[in-house]
Amino acid sequence: MNIKLKLGSLSLLLFTVVGQLTAQNQTNEVNDFLKDLKGSFKPVLNEYKGTDLQSSQSIEKGILKLNGNDWKCSVTTSNAKPEVIDLKVAFQLQSESAKETAVVANFDFSQWDTKNYVMIPSIIYNGNRYRTIGNGYMPEYPKDMYYNPDAPLTFSNDPQLSPDPSKPSLIDLQTGNMATPAVCFYSPTLKKGFILLTEQQTRFGNSGISIRENADRSVASIQVSAPSVRKLRTGFGDFAPSGDKAADWKKGDEVTLNFKLYSFPANSIPDLLKKFMEVRKALTGANNPRNLVPMSKQFELGTGITSTRWVEVPVGKYYAPENGNDFQLGWVSGMMNTFPMLMLNDAKERERVGIEFDFIIDKLQGKSGYFYGGITAAGKIRPERQHADFPKVQAMVRKNCDALLWMTKHLMLYKELGYGKEIKPKWEEATKKLAQAFVNTWKKDGQFGQYIVPETGEVAVFNSTAGAIAPAGLAVASVYFGNKEFLEAAKASAAYYYKRDVEKQGLTTGHCGDISQDADSESCFGFLESLMALYNVTKDGQWLERAKVQAALCSSWAFSYDPIFPAQSQIGKNKSNMAGAIWASTQNKHAAPGICTASGDYLFKLYRATGDSKYAELIRDIQHANVEAMDMPDHRTTNHGIGTEMERIQLSDAEGKGTIGNFYNTRNSWCETNGVFMALELPGVYVQTDTNKLFVFDHVEAQWLKDNKVIILENKTTHDAKVAVFAETSKQAQTPMSYVAFAKWPKVEVKAGQKVIVNLNSDGTVKSVLKGDMGGKK
Structure with a gap:
């Protein structure tokens, strides 16, 4: 013993x-x-x-x-x-x-x-x-x-x-x-x-x-x-x-x-x-985006909602945001939600877009060329970031960046759709005047600041990266107007922001209207827009290399995995896979269903230029997270109507433990606009006919059938789809694409529960479509 x-x-x-x-x-x-x-x-x-x-x-x-x-x-x-x-x-x-x-x-x-x-x-x-x-x-x-x-x-x-x-x-x-x-x-x-x-x-x-x-x-x-x-x-x-x-x-x-x-x-x-x-995904592994709603269905729902928000109020006529009839330019609504409405190719909506174009120029452009940020339905200019000791009315630089880029894109789309004759001279004059205002500020101050005075063009609040999108707007405007001065200012300012903010500090800041000069995702993605715009315009590889760094910084703002939410929360009950949701800022500690407010097509352009799939995967994740936040009959989120969305995907307890995973029955129309942008400016399926490259962004499945010229598309959702197929050769992929290239992408109809065989020509155009069946709608 x-x-x-x-x-x-x-x-x-x-x-x-x-x-x-x-x-x-x-x-x-x-x-x-x-x-x-x-x-x-x-x-x-x-x-x-x-x-x-x-x-x-x-x-x-x-x-x-x-x-x-x-x-x-x-x-x-x-x-x-x-x-x-x-x-x-x-x-x-x-x-x-x-x-x-x-x-x-x-x-x-x-x-x-x-x-x-x-x-x-x-x-x-x-x-x-x-x-x-x-x-x-x-x-x-x-x-x-x-x-x-x-x-x-x-x-x-x-x-x-x-x-x-x-x-x-x-x-x-x-x-x-x-x-x-x-x-x-x-x-x-x-x-x-x-x-x-x-x-x-x-x-x-x-x-x-x-x-x-x-x-x-x-x-x-x-x-x-x-x-x-x-x-x-x-x-x-x-x-x-x-x-x-x-x-x-x-x-x-x-x-x-x-x-x-x-x-x-x-x-x-x-x-x-x-x-x-x-x-960033090495430990958690690949995430699992779910195919829920085809991009064409999301486009249909989103533009339908925007159409219902056309208002006629004492100050004028325009598409209003979700939270009232006051008008806000850029950032989350004005002259942004009009872009997909123009693409509808509908006479009534096209007329409305023109009316809003007139409205912002007549009511909001200051003497300097900069725009005021908004106006009430009764006609009172909405000041931004005022201080009692400084009475001059200020406006966000970021909103003016949005205005320059999107006004120019509107002009380009009018022409692409064959409606160039409907462009009024004052639209081009106002856009050019805004671009010149940015050039003037750059020459005077060597930066764009965060808040400006539209009447005088003075920078009221300096610093931050609020001007992140300005180089993009200037670069695109330089092509449209044939103005070299715009391009030189775009290159100089982008180089400045890259060195000062990205290279030396590893952040971009101050882009949102409801934060201080905090680091934020909107300036981060916005600056990537600018870097890719400069590559698009100049074909200079230095901008592509900088864009790779910027995309990496952008990736730090997106969920890299599918987080676990409380089982009884709204997100938990929906079993949503939220990889790709974008966190807002270091102040606003929540994620949102998309980039505020852009399609992120510059990530697709970066993928196309480099062949590196991690850029395509990032924007694919972002698109699918957006759909996870969309209210649908079998997937309730906002309870404000089918197709509506809400901006707070909350994994933290920053607003209290009870808020984690809940939307609280509110909605934010910018999220809906963002989904529509992605449905418009991203292809549903991208293929290269001379390689084995095939990438799916839409909520369908795709695979090669044979010899890289025949693909099978399969729609397992409960909604009919019209899938935009962008096919080209690897050589064609070396040429930067037009900002309105999406207008010519062929759409392949794939009904719910259906397979189709798409036969491609060597130049990427669709030769024929053979329809199949999986037993009809589920």
Whole structure:
């Protein structure tokens, strides 16, 4: 008996020693991987009382007795390569119970520098290490931001690594706050990049991700915890008590944290961004976009809704947004929602588009050439960002960027559809005057600012990337009007914004009308529009290379995976796959169903120019997420009518835990416009007849039948489809496409439940269509 006891004790001792050695060896392997980053790893147990940390103990050796509780931790590495390693950290309670405990994977980085670029997708850019103002949504600008080109870039009260060395520096988030559960940094001193990818949830729900700098900023700690235990949750420009609670454990409970870690040479912020886009789905894997509603059906529903919003009010006639009869130019509605209405080729709607064109010129263009941002139904100009000490009426630069690009695109589409004679001289004169206003501002101020005075052309608020789309508008206008001065200003300003904002800071900012100068997705995608416009016009490869970097930055704003929403939420009940939803800004902490407000066809153009499918996959994901947010009879979201949409796809608790996954029965017409834009400006199916390239954007399936000239289209949805097929040769793909090329794409009818065989000519035109059947509509 004694011998057996001794043998049993010896076995237990050997097991414990082997376990400790194994855990230590695996930890050492992680540390070896991180050594070039001056990094180290350790698993940790944190005990809490509420959200107050009571103790924090390392469990590096594999076992730990903490306050009478026995814990075990196993560290497993795999697939180790020079630049990537997989890490699995499993924690298990071996005693009876433990209260309010969280498990943590801790990564420390010594030789830290505040010059390091830190990015957490969709919420932290350059550490958000900028001046902050206010304590809530859309704070008022202080007096020093007006007419002051030296005013610092200013954010709302967002999470940040503090720029003030006298204050604590901590970012404390949940995975629900970010488009990809990841932490990335670039060290200019070490010439290295680091990316940590993890998963959204464990069985405890969303995990926590935090970054803490020590007092002298020489060490930074990145922690991933399960569950998340934050003191404060971040809101829309403010903070509130989190309501978080650490987990209560019982014997045998186990939780595993999974990671992919990347350590790689990097000479710049763009190097980190490009690597991020390359690997952002590496841990979560490919997402699963669902085919729900064909793009042609979405176009039909969206334009139908816009048609019903034609109003005749005291100030004039126009298409109004969803929330009243006041007119707003650009950003989310005016002279944007008219574009697909023009494409309808319907005499009544075309007449309405012309009336709105007249309206904005007669009512909103200032003496400088810039436009005011909006006007009430009663005829009162709507001022933007006013300050009591500065009475001149201001307007958003971004709205004027939209106006220039879309007015020019309207003129081009009129001509493409054969209605060039209907273009009034004053439409062209007003568009040209607006382009000249941008040129004048560029020559005078060397930037476009964030807010301008339409009467005088003065920049009222400087800085930000609010002028992100201006180079696109100028480039397109330079072609339409044959004006070289427009193109030179486009090139110079795009180069300026790329170097100042993207290359040096890894962000773009201040594009939305309801934020401060926060980093935001709209300026990010808008600037990609400009870079691709310059490539389109100049054929200069430098713009294409910059566009690749910008697309990578854009990808950080889009869900890279299909997040888990509460099962009883509206999104949860619909079982929606939301990969591709676009987060709004570092202030407005929610995703939305699309790019506000654009089709993102520049991503398709980038795919076409490079052949790199990750750009096509990104815009395909965005399009499918938009449809997931659309109200349909068997897929209720807004309850405001079939085809309507709502902008907040909320995975975070920024608006309270009860808001996660719910739309709350409201709608935002820009989301509907965005869906219509994608249905119009993206092909349903793209093929190259001399290669095996085939990519599907529409809600159908497609495959080659033979010799790259015959494809099968299959529509498994419950709606009939008219699929735009854009086919060409690889040689043709080297020539940038027209901004109105979509007007000539052939449409192939594929009824619900039907297959068709499409026979293509060598030049990509449709030769014939043979219809099949899958049993009719479901």
